[in-house]
Amino acid sequence: MSPELIVGIVLGAATTLYLLFGGADFGAGIWEINTAFQSNEKERKLLYHAIGPVWEANHIWLIFVLVVLFAAFPLAFQALCSAFIIPAFLVLVGIVFRGAGYVFRAYSIDSGRQQQFWRTLFAGASAAAPFFLGAIAGTLASGDSKINAAGVYEGNYLTDWITPMALFTAFFTVGLCCYLAAVFLTREAEHSGEVELTLVWRQRALATGIWMGVLAAVGLVFVSLEAPELAHGFATRAWPLVALSAICGTGSLLLLLWRKYTPAAACTMLAAANIIWGWGIAQYPVIAPPFLTLADSKAPDSVLWAMIGAVAAGAVILGPSLALLFYLFKLTPSDSADY
Amino acid sequence: MHGARHLTVGHLMMLLADSANLLPARLQMAFTLGFHIIFACIGMGLPILIVLAEWLSLRNGDPVWRTLAKRWSKGFAVLFAVGAVSGTVLSFELGLLWPEFMGKFGPVVGLPFTLEGFAFFTEGIFVGIYLYGWNRLAPFHHWLCGLPIALAGTMSAWFVVTTNSFMNCPQGFQLDADGKLLDVQPWTAMLNPATGAQTTHMIVAAYMVTGFLVASFYAWEILRGRNGLYQRRALTLGVLLGGFFALVQGPVGHWAGHVVAVTQPIKLAAMEGQWETETYAPLRIGGIPDPETKTTPYAIEIPGMLSVLAYDNPAAEVQGLNAFPEDLHPPTPIVHVAFQIMVGIGTLLIFIGLWSGYLLKWGKSAWHERRWWLLTLLASGPLTVLAMEAGWTVTEVGRQPWIVQGFLRTKDAVTQAPGVWFIFAVTMSIYLVLTVGCISVLRILAKQPMPEDADVA
Ligand code: HDD
Ligand code: HEM
Ligand code: HEM
Numbered sequence: 001m002s003p004e005l006i007v008g009i010v011l012g013a014a015t016t017l018y019l020l021f022g023g024a025d026f027g028a029g030i031w032e033i034n035t036a037f038q039s040n041e042k043e044r045k046l047l048y049h050a051i052g053p054v055w056e057a058n059h060i061w062l063i064f065v066l067v068v069l070f071a072a073f074p075l076a077f078q079a080l081c082s083a084f085i086i087p088a089f090l091v092l093v094g095i096v097f098r099g100a101g102y103v104f105r106a107y108s109i110d111s112g113r114q115q116q117f118w119r120t121l122f123a124g125a126s127a128a129a130p131f132f133l134g135a136i137a138g139t140l141a142s143g144d145s146k147i148n149a150a151g152v153y154e155g156n157y158l159t160d161w162i163t164p165m166a167l168f169t170a171f172f173t174v175g176l177c178c179y180l181a182a183v184f185l186t187r188e189a190e191h192s193g194e195v196e197l198t199l200v201w202r203q204r205a206l207a208t209g210i211w212m213g214v215l216a217a218v219g220l221v222f223v224s225l226e227a228p229e230l231a232h233g234f235a236t237r238a239w240p241l242v243a244l245s246a247i248c249g250t251g252s253l254l255l256l257l258w259r260k261y262t263p264a265a266a267c268t269m270l271a272a273a274n275i276i277w278g279w280g281i282a283q284y285p286v287i288a289p290p291f292l293t294l295a296d297s298k299a300p301d302s303v304l305w306a307m308i309g310a311v312a313a314g315a316v317i318l319g320p321s322l323a324l325l326f327y328l329f330k331l332t333p334s335d336s337a338d339y
Numbered sequence: 340m341h342g343a344r345h346l347t348v349g350h351l352m353m354l355l356a357d358s359a360n361l362l363p364a365r366l367q368m369a370f371t372l373g374f375h376i377i378f379a380c381i382g383m384g385l386p387i388l389i390v391l392a393e394w395l396s397l398r399n400g401d402p403v404w405r406t407l408a409k410r411w412s413k414g415f416a417v418l419f420a421v422g423a424v425s426g427t428v429l430s431f432e433l434g435l436l437w438p439e440f441m442g443k444f445g446p447v448v449g450l451p452f453t454l455e456g457f458a459f460f461t462e463g464i465f466v467g468i469y470l471y472g473w474n475r476l477a478p479f480h481h482w483l484c485g486l487p488i489a490l491a492g493t494m495s496a497w498f499v500v501t502t503n504s505f506m507n508c509p510q511g512f513q514l515d516a517d518g519k520l521l522d523v524q525p526w527t528a529m530l531n532p533a534t535g536a537q538t539t540h541m542i543v544a545a546y547m548v549t550g551f552l553v554a555s556f557y558a559w560e561i562l563r564g565r566n567g568l569y570q571r572r573a574l575t576l577g578v579l580l581g582g583f584f585a586l587v588q589g590p591v592g593h594w595a596g597h598v599v600a601v602t603q604p605i606k607l608a609a610m611e612g613q614w615e616t617e618t619y620a621p622l623r624i625g626g627i628p629d630p631e632t633k634t635t636p637y638a639i640e641i642p643g644m645l646s647v648l649a650y651d652n653p654a655a656e657v658q659g660l661n662a663f664p665e666d667l668h669p670p671t672p673i674v675h676v677a678f679q680i681m682v683g684i685g686t687l688l689i690f691i692g693l694w695s696g697y698l699l700k701w702g703k704s705a706w707h708e709r710r711w712w713l714l715t716l717l718a719s720g721p722l723t724v725l726a727m728e729a730g731w732t733v734t735e736v737g738r739q740p741w742i743v744q745g746f747l748r749t750k751d752a753v754t755q756a757p758g759v760w761f762i763f764a765v766t767m768s769i770y771l772v773l774t775v776g777c778i779s780v781l782r783i784l785a786k787q788p789m790p791e792d793a794d795v796a
Pocket of ligand 2: 364365366368369372373374376437440499500501502503728731732735736739742749
């Protein structure tokens with residue numbers, strides 16, 4: 001296997017993990033908009049309890065993706081940064097206020113007004129970040145990004161990223177985050193023995209899930225109209241993954257109905273992951289559509305091999321640490337006196 | 340003062356003439372880095388104090404130490420999150436503001452950034468476990484989970500500073516005729532001659548910043564009459580950390596200076612306001628270099644000392660700025676003044692460290708009677724931060740006009756996208772919200788009542 005393909009797979013894996021875990025954290029923040037109106041303390045506690053210990057770690061997948069991208073595919077990184085300076089900056093604003101809003105809220109105990117302010121900021125920012133990330137993904141997928149084969153951007157910074165496909169993907173990403181969060185929260189509510197909350201979240205998960213199914217079907221139509229290159233890739237190469245995603249998505253809904261929440265969460269994760277992998281395989285070997293490929297934009301091989309070594313060595317520390325974190329907070333029943 | 344005026348007007352004009360984006364991009368980079376680094380320093384130093392306090396509580400079962408560890412870890416959670424989000428801003432900014440730099444040298448500096456990513460991961464994971472695991476883990480295991488936080492924080496600083504030392508002292512690659520990279524050796528680039536001194540100096544600085552900031556905060560509390568065992572112990576731990584590393588920083592700073600002399604002679608000349616090449620070069624204390632007349636008036640000169648400091652030999656020749664073409668001179672007054680500030684404060688902190696050590700060990704008077712000492716400590720925290728920021732000003736401004744010494748000029752690295760001033764303005768408002776939020780939440784945390792057994796006067 002060529003080193004750029006290995007690094008490309010690492011990038012894909014990190015992006016997937018960011019979507020699954022970082023995305024669920026964003027989703028929980030978006031649901032907070034809902035709970036803010038109903039102001040149900042118990043509900044809120046479950047929500048914050050679920051993201052508290054893990055959001056820092058989940059967030060770092062994004063940093064990792066950025067770093068690996070610029071180190072391994074500098075030309076693509078440079079082109080993407082030029083093309084998406086505005087939406088990327090908006091993503092950044094979202095991420096900053098999500099993180100800051102979360103801790104400021106968590107630790108401004110006993111100060112109603114301030115806490116309310118940070119909570120609102122946290123919720124709004126949680127929606128903004130995936131929205132603009134989705135917009136970037138949509139523009140890329142449609143092949144409208146105006147990055148030429150030499151990696152030079154020659155479009156209009158201000159308006160190019162606002163296409164129909166981009167808007168669609170933006171909303172789709174937000175919806176996906178909400179669905180992931182709702183399914184995970186259902187599972188966690190059951191885990192901590194909250195019968196009532198489990199039902200509330202199950203209902204929310206079902207409602208969002210049905211919507212996502214409809215959106216996904218519309219999405220395929222959208223892709224075939226707006227992104228012919230990608231549609232071709234889907235039809236010829238990536239169809240097994242698209243099919244798998246659809247099956248897992250449907251499966252997750254059924255499992256929710258049958259109240260099998262842990263398998264439902266697994267199915268949801270597979271459905272989401274297959275969207276990323278389907279997309280990646282459909283456009284391989286292009287990294288910055290429409291033209292720029294992995295091989296065109298890669299760093300010298302010596303760098304790629306050094307990075308692969310670093311990733312392998314890092315994984316030895318990372319794997320067990322992550323396992324410990326998730327074991328402690330996601331697999332053992334929680335009690336409320338953790339703070 | 341003539342030099343300074345010349346600099347501000349002349350330098351600004353030059354900047355504006357270069358590219359409309361250069362000035363806002365540099366201002367934004369300097370501001371966001373200067374902001375992040377304060378939180379990064381605390382992110383390295385505070386875990387050490389927390390782990391120490393928890394260890395003391397485990398050893399002698401004293402609830403005051405445990406209260407300290409618990410309360411500090413809440414403050415740490417807030418500061419760490421601000422460090423994390425401001426660091427994320429930086430990762431984006433490198434690409435958004437300096438696409439040429441990243442496009443060209445990204446592969447060379449990618450390895451340390453990748454390794455840093457793993458350090459962040461370890462840190463983020465164990466921060467989660469530590470903060471939320473007080474009741475889930477056995478006390479000793481909980482303490483163990485604090486250690487990787489301290490270690491990983493320091494490792495991330497080490498990795499990121501190797502990137503900066505590469506910018507100062509680039510090696511480990513070749514360029515072909517079109518300026519494309521050939522033959523990159525990432526490990527050689529990472530372990531360049533400036534790496535050892537710069538990383539050590541930075542990490543020691545971070546421990547000093549944390550130690551003196553903690554001492555500063557509790558000196559304020561005690562001065563306001565909150566003179567309990569809790570505050571006195573907190574202050575003692577802070578002063579010990581800061582004071583010890585202040586002593587270490589003296590020789591390490593000398594090492595850093597020596598490395599600059601060998602690898603970046605122009606920067607050294609600017610730091611010292613040295614215009615002529617001479618043997619027995621004097622060390623200048625104070626003074627403001629004047630690029631017009633090429634002199635450094637108002638300085639106290641100690642003959643031969645600069646040659647000694649830079650090369651351990653009074654007869655050694657030190658190159659002056661005049662030996663280099665004028666368009667390679669950095670803004671000399673800024674570099675020189677910043678250097679004076681850093682070294683001046685560094686020297687002062689050594690004395691504060693020694694004085695504190697003496698009082699803590701042999702002092703006879705009661706704590707609240709040591710007013711002058713407490714007032715000095717109150718000032719020490721902000722001063723340490725100032726020294727650290729001044730040090731970065733020396734490093735970064737002293738490298739100008741280069742972003743990668745000798746290979747890429749700053750003006751050639753800046754983004755061509757429009758609206759950088761607008762982004763700068765938005766960034767400033769975001770950081771304002773972050774700062775206000777952080778301070779107000781920390782105040783709320785500080786005001787929370789102490790548990791009964793913590794003996795608070
Ligand atoms: C607590 C903060 C602090 C203190 C007291 C000192 N420094 Fe420092 N200095 C830094 C914090 C710092 C820094 C912010 O951490 C820098 C910026 C880049 C770096 O790696 O360290 C730095 C850079 C820096 C450089 C430039 C390195 C380069 O550009 O490659 C030199 C020559 C010195 N220092 C020398 C000294 C000397 C002789 C000191 C006398 C005691 C001293 N520093 C005290
Ligand atoms: C690995 C760490 C660092 C990297 C990669 C880095 C990178 C850069 C870059 C790309 C620039 C723009 C070029 C310029 O305007 O000079 C810059 C400038 C600057 N950076 Fe750094 N920097 C690092 C560390 C720091 C830190 C921690 C500070 C803390 C204060 C700092 C302070 C500055 C300042 C003050 C400037 C502006 C210089 C000027 O306007 O003349 N740097 N740095
Ligand atoms: C030389 C100056 C720098 C030092 C010493 C430093 C050190 C640190 C440390 C110790 C942390 C841990 C977070 C904390 O405890 O608050 C951190 C966080 C971070 N830094 Fe910096 N940093 C520097 C400059 C940079 C630069 C130039 C970048 C941009 C690429 C950067 C990106 C980050 C990111 C993304 C995080 C967040 C990681 C997380 O979520 O834990 N830092 N930095």
